[in-house]
Amino acid sequence: MILLLGSSGYVGQAFATELRRRGHSFIPLARKAINYADFTLLFDYVRKVKPEFIINAAGSRGKPNVDACELAREETLFANTLLPQTVARVCSMTGTLWGHVSSGCIYRGAKLILSGNTQNVEGAELRRLFAEHPERICGYTEWDEPNFAFRHPPCNFYSGTKALAEEAIRGPGRVYIWRPGMPFNERSEPGNLLWRLQNYARVYDGVNSISHLEDFVRACLDLWEMQAPVGIYNLTNPGAVATRQVIEMIQRILKPNRRFEFWKDDEEFYLRGARALRSNCVLDVSKLLATGVRIRPVEKALEDSLRHWTVSVGELVHH
Numbered sequence: 001m002i003l004l005l006g007s008s009g010y011v012g013q014a015f016a017t018e019l020r021r022r023g024h025s026f027i028p029l030a031r032k033a034i035n036y037a038d039f040t041l042l043f044d045y046v047r048k049v050k051p052e053f054i055i056n057a058a059g060s061r062g063k064p065n066v067d068a069c070e071l072a073r074e075e076t077l078f079a080n081t082l083l084p085q086t087v088a089r090v091c092s093m094t095g096t097l098w099g100h101v102s103s104g105c106i107y108r109g110a111k112l113i114l115s116g117n118t119q120n121v122e123g124a125e126l127r128r129l130f131a132e133h134p135e136r137i138c139g140y141t142e143w144d145e146p147n148f149a150f151r152h153p154p155c156n157f158y159s160g161t162k163a164l165a166e167e168a169i170r171g172p173g174r175v176y177i178w179r180p181g182m183p184f185n186e187r188s189e190p191g192n193l194l195w196r197l198q199n200y201a202r203v204y205d206g207v208n209s210i211s212h213l214e215d216f217v218r219a220c221l222d223l224w225e226m227q228a229p230v231g232i233y234n235l236t237n238p239g240a241v242a243t244r245q246v247i248e249m250i251q252r253i254l255k256p257n258r259r260f261e262f263w264k265d266d267e268e269f270y271l272r273g274a275r276a277l278r279s280n281c282v283l284d285v286s287k288l289l290a291t292g293v294r295i296r297p298v299e300k301a302l303e304d305s306l307r308h309w310t311v312s313v314g315e316l317v318h319h
């Protein structure tokens, strides 16, 4: 039996659906039922129930976006760093294998290969190089230290707490640390990057590795089912995309007549569009692919999502 923490959330619901589809028995534990952030309560519960695997999909990502985490610092630190640390202690003391939903946003930019050397590149320079020489752009691997974290400022508060959690839980226990990029899929809902891009007044053009939500969840469970070595895994769809490319796909497949406005440059975006710095990063998924887990390239996942775009009944009525 599997214990699922954060099952009511955007990511947690996707785990619940996939666990059901695979026929795994699991308990979707809600904080209302048992406050699983309390060490003693969780410790007693895990000793009693003896799950074979615990999934931590709980956390606080800020709503409507990470700017909210700059104000709700206590809650963000508690949900993103202290809660995983509690789960890690419980799992270590009970010998329970577990998986933690981390995030790719603990990096900023990408690596540029130039005459055999690598250097970091970000912002306008990354956008230009990615458009002109995409073959020179590489993602960060699991062996690269996070460069958008409290240890490597500047970062935003959300990313700082996510990077700190990775440090806090890499201890004696056995844990998969899964790093998704911004999630998207075919459903028209606010957690979906494709929905958000269609609803921003202006769009920020970044270069990112991103995750089809259900592809991400399947890859997490595949790693566990195939007993892949525990540790950190970048879990985005292979490749990277500039937001401008995604917008072009939306126009081509979904909304041919829709015009999109972009922020002029980073300066304008950070002056008028955002409070906190954004991560915008490229990740390398070679480690994941080397395990044999299969996951669609990002262009294919985006194309499929847009071709199968589904609008909820509520949204149809609203329009």
Ligand SMILES: NC(=O)c1ccc[n+]([C@@H]2O[C@H](COP(=O)([O-])OP(=O)(O)OC[C@H]3O[C@@H](n4cnc5c(N)ncnc54)[C@H](OP(=O)(O)O)[C@@H]3O)[C@@H](O)[C@H]2O)c1
Pocket: 005, 006, 007, 008, 009, 010, 011, 012, 029, 030, 031, 032, 037, 057, 058, 059, 060, 061, 075, 078, 079, 080, 083, 101, 102, 103, 104, 162, 180, 181, 182, 183, 191
């Ligand atoms: N969505 C994204 O864009 C994204 C991208 C990368 C990584 N992630 C990571 O995925 C995890 C889940 O994110 P999500 O998008 O599913 O978030 P969400 O929809 O807001 O759900 C958060 C879940 O966390 C639980 N939770 C436990 N303690 C909490 C606390 N103190 N404050 C807020 N929530 C708490 C809640 O479960 P209860 O029902 O038990 O209260 C809730 O189900 C987070 O760790 C986040 O960093 C998300």
